[in-house]
Amino acid sequence: xxxxxxxxxxxxxxxxxxxxxxxxHLIYQECRxxxxxxxxxxxxxxxxxxxxxxxxxYRLSDEVTSRWLxxxxxxxxQGLIADEADRQTRFPDGSFRSAPGEVANDG
Numbered sequence: 001x002x003x004x005x006x007x008x009x010x011x012x013x014x015x016x017x018x019x020x021x022x023x024x025h026l027i028y029q030e031c032r033x034x035x036x037x038x039x040x041x042x043x044x045x046x047x048x049x050x051x052x053x054x055x056x057x058y059r060l061s062d063e064v065t066s067r068w069l070x071x072x073x074x075x076x077x078q079g080l081i082a083d084e085a086d087r088q089t090r091f092p093d094g095s096f097r098s099a100p101g102e103v104a105n106d107g
Contacts, residue, residue: 006072007069007070007071007072007073008069010072010073011031011033011034011036011073012031012032012033012073013029013030013031013032014029014030014031014032015027015028015029016028016029020056020057024041024042024043025042026039026040026041026042026057027039027040027042028050028052028057030052031073033073033075034073034074034080034083035080035083036049036068036073036083037049037050037051037052037057038050038065038068038069039057039059047065047069048060048065049064049065049068049069049086051087051090058087058090058091059090059091060086060087060089060090060091061086061089061090061091063089064086064089067086068086
């Protein structure tokens with residue numbers, strides 16, 4: 001997915017380096033203002049919109065990823081209802097998850 005850098009830079013990102021599956025590193029980025037989240041996969045160089053849960057990140061549809069990457073950060077509290085609908089576009093078992101007994105590590 002192509003990133004619109006001017007839109008990307010409207011967000012206030014916090015980033016975490018994670019190793020959910022041993023040897024497979026991810027960067028999870030979440031905007032402090034709007035709560036949108038993305039995972040960057042080191043192995044593929046791809047970026048996906050995600051919905052985080054306690055033990056995994058659920059990959060969202062390519063349409064949501066493309067739209068979120070091209071949109072400026074919504075003003076806090078606005079647009080979040082639509083984002084909740086977007087978070088329901090999960091790929092069937094399209095998640096980044098821990099192996100049994102593994103815990104995500106902070107980088």
